[in-house]
Amino acid sequence: MVTFIYRRTRMCLYPKLIMNPKYKVSKKNKGVIPEMKDKRVMMIPVGCNRCMECRKKKSREWNVRLQEEIRNQSMKGYFMTLTFSDASIVKLMEIAKKEGVDFDGYELDNKIASLAVRRFTENWRVQKKKSLRHWLITELGHSGTERLHLHGLIWTDEPKEDLMKFWKWGICDTGKFVSERSASYITKYVTKMDVVKDESKDLDVSNGQKEVGSQ
Ligand SMILES: [Zn+2]
Numbered sequence: 001m002v003t004f005i006y007r008r009t010r011m012c013l014y015p016k017l018i019m020n021p022k023y024k025v026s027k028k029n030k031g032v033i034p035e036m037k038d039k040r041v042m043m044i045p046v047g048c049n050r051c052m053e054c055r056k057k058k059s060r061e062w063n064v065r066l067q068e069e070i071r072n073q074s075m076k077g078y079f080m081t082l083t084f085s086d087a088s089i090v091k092l093m094e095i096a097k098k099e100g101v102d103f104d105g106y107e108l109d110n111k112i113a114s115l116a117v118r119r120f121t122e123n124w125r126v127q128k129k130k131s132l133r134h135w136l137i138t139e140l141g142h143s144g145t146e147r148l149h150l151h152g153l154i155w156t157d158e159p160k161e162d163l164m165k166f167w168k169w170g171i172c173d174t175g176k177f178v179s180e181r182s183a184s185y186i187t188k189y190v191t192k193m194d195v196v197k198d199e200s201k202d203l204d205v206s207n208g209q210k211e212v213g214s215q
Helices: 052-072 085-097 106-128 159-166 179-191 197-202
Strands: 018-021 041-046 076-083 133-139 150-154 172-177
Touching: 052 133, 052 179, 085 106, 106 133, 106 150, 106 159, 150 159, 150 179, 159 172, 159 197
Parallel strands: none
Antiparallel strands: 018 041, 076 150, 076 172, 133 150
């Protein structure tokens, strides 16, 4: 008897086809484009980054990175919830509009959150003379009953009261120390939320050098 084992491959539900970067001018190939021996490799599928499968994939990746970060980081990590007051939302919206943001809804909420985080970490960096290592994700008020807020992790050796002082946009609730277990709990959020864009690319644990939020 033959038993077939199907391994469920997880793939984006709505992949897009893009031109294979291997055959485009890049720093890596220094303008020397290799010969395309087979036309079928001209286009390759990439994930949409929005569908449930893409989000689950991202969540798994973040989980691995954060676990590693927690193991290797000597600073204390806190589980954070950051909220916005009405006045802050209005103010941040004005700043976003000044920066030429013409979108609304989902994109605007994301922009508001990243502006707030940027100012928060910038002030910290200027006054404390060091960067604030953080990983924050936005929870958007999709349901209409919930308001835009942030959850995430912040690593620091400074007193946690200082975090509250620096978060001027609303309430800063500092939770318990982060463990590997709470990290997997938070990365599960990624499947339904959005990582604040500026931060997601900055927390590149693999290079270990770059401070999150630093310019
Ligand atoms: Zn997708």
